[in-house]
Amino acid sequence: MDILPHRFYDRLADEVAPDLLGMHLVRTIGDEVRIGRIVEAEAYLGPPDLAAHSTKGNTKRTSVMYGPPGFAYVYLIYGMYHCLNAVTGPGLHASAVLIRALEPVAGLVESASGPGRLCRAMGIDLSLYGHDLSGGELTVVKPRGRREKFDIIRSPRVGVDYAKEWAAEPLRFSIAGNPYVSRPRPPAVEGAAPVEGATGPRRGASKGRRRSP
Secondary structure (H helix, E strand, O other): OEEOOHHHHOOOHHHHHHHHOOOEEEEEEOOEEEEEEEEEEEEEOOOOOOOOHHHHOOOOOOHHHHOOOOEEEEEEEOOOEEEEEEEEOOOOOOEEEEEEEEEEEEOOOOOOEOHHHHHHHHOOOHHHOOOEOOOOOEEEEEOOOOOOOEOEEEEOOOOOHHHHHHHHOOOEEEEOOOOOOOOOOOOOOOOOOOEOOOOOOOOOOOOOOOOOO
């Protein structure tokens, strides 16, 4: 398996998110290795995106988002659930992709459907805030061999009703029909197209989507 380099993340979050689908998240804890296939991710497009944490500026909590792409942004919600994000670009863009669900590949004994369950199952907490995803105990890797074909569904993100017009943006990406996608399951979308390789046709693409400058 090949670890994704920093340049993979050095793009807009809504370009990185669908390309993360099918990749493997690998967590090493001592001699134990846990591996899950990414089946769902959400893009957060930086300060103009009212659902993004960086919309409130560079704070102690969000500082890693204002750094280079390819690092882990881990935060705590409700005082008990951790969430894992990959910081994206281009450059110092303060954008990120939330990894929402995994399909078990190896070493996973708990459900990883949903960002909080994912972090619990993978042993991810605030100690990995700012971790370099290109090496060490937490990485994202491209499985060897030809990438499996699958359809991608785009739908609005989960739990961002407060984000005004941004709440309806179709920035949640999931593998169509995969049973490990978290709830609420996205609706089926017309115009499915197979995806192969790092990039390819995407299901349910919307016109005129917003991108931060």
